[in-house]
Amino acid sequence: MSLYEASFRVRHECPYREISERYPDLTIREWYLDDCQVVELTAPDPPTDDLLAEIDRLGTVLHESSGEHGLHVVTQSCLCSLEDSIIQRFEAYNALYQPPTIHRQGWEHYTVLAFDEGDVRALLRDLEADRDVDVLSKTAIAEQELPHSMLAPVDQLFDGLTDRQLAALQLALECGYYEQPRRTSLRDLADRTSVARSTFEEHLRKAENKLLTSAGQFLRLVTAGSTADPLRAGASERTESGAD
Numbered sequence: 001m002s003l004y005e006a007s008f009r010v011r012h013e014c015p016y017r018e019i020s021e022r023y024p025d026l027t028i029r030e031w032y033l034d035d036c037q038v039v040e041l042t043a044p045d046p047p048t049d050d051l052l053a054e055i056d057r058l059g060t061v062l063h064e065s066s067g068e069h070g071l072h073v074v075t076q077s078c079l080c081s082l083e084d085s086i087i088q089r090f091e092a093y094n095a096l097y098q099p100p101t102i103h104r105q106g107w108e109h110y111t112v113l114a115f116d117e118g119d120v121r122a123l124l125r126d127l128e129a130d131r132d133v134d135v136l137s138k139t140a141i142a143e144q145e146l147p148h149s150m151l152a153p154v155d156q157l158f159d160g161l162t163d164r165q166l167a168a169l170q171l172a173l174e175c176g177y178y179e180q181p182r183r184t185s186l187r188d189l190a191d192r193t194s195v196a197r198s199t200f201e202e203h204l205r206k207a208e209n210k211l212l213t214s215a216g217q218f219l220r221l222v223t224a225g226s227t228a229d230p231l232r233a234g235a236s237e238r239t240e241s242g243a244d
Helices: 015-022 049-056 086-092 117-128 163-174 186-191 197-223 230-243
Strands: 002-011 027-032 036-043 060-067 070-078 095-097 101-104 107-114 132-142
Touching (some): 002 117, 015 027, 015 101, 015 107, 049 070, 107 117, 186 197
Antiparallel strands (some): 002 107, 002 132, 027 036, 036 070, 060 070, 101 107
């Protein structure tokens, strides 16, 4: 099985892109989290007052370091609706978005992975219909292991889990529920909380199901270059051993 990686840049109406166009030495990296977006802005030179004022309007400043050694600011803001967004277009063509989005000199830079080269071509045609697109590279990735850096950020694996499900999962991990042999039981875990055993088990099972569902697409990426089936190979070895 082959994978296809495409890197391209686009121009369209976006506040981050527009700022990067006005300040060509500025680099903006954008990550989408569960309910917000985190933006990192860096520049080699001291920022102007106008630039700092624009950054203040982007969202809550989590970190700021600006002076003679340059600029480094991290902001967080409410995630606006992604309806008809470019990220949703990636999903429509079975393309896995590789964050962060990088804004530089008036362009938005994206990288995606897909299992079908035709999906990549169709995605690019769709984007070209309403924005400027400049393809930087298209590469086939075959018969090799994908580096972990190409996989999704951790928050994406936990997308959709409620606070109670996350808390149940964290407690189970910390108490050794998933170790072999287990160091605790569902009843013991529930006793540490204010909910009934059946309720705690429901939170934990839903968390496990959602986590495995989210991880499924990335499991396909990790195993894409493998031709052997270790489970079948093991069964074959046991059969031959039994015959002897």
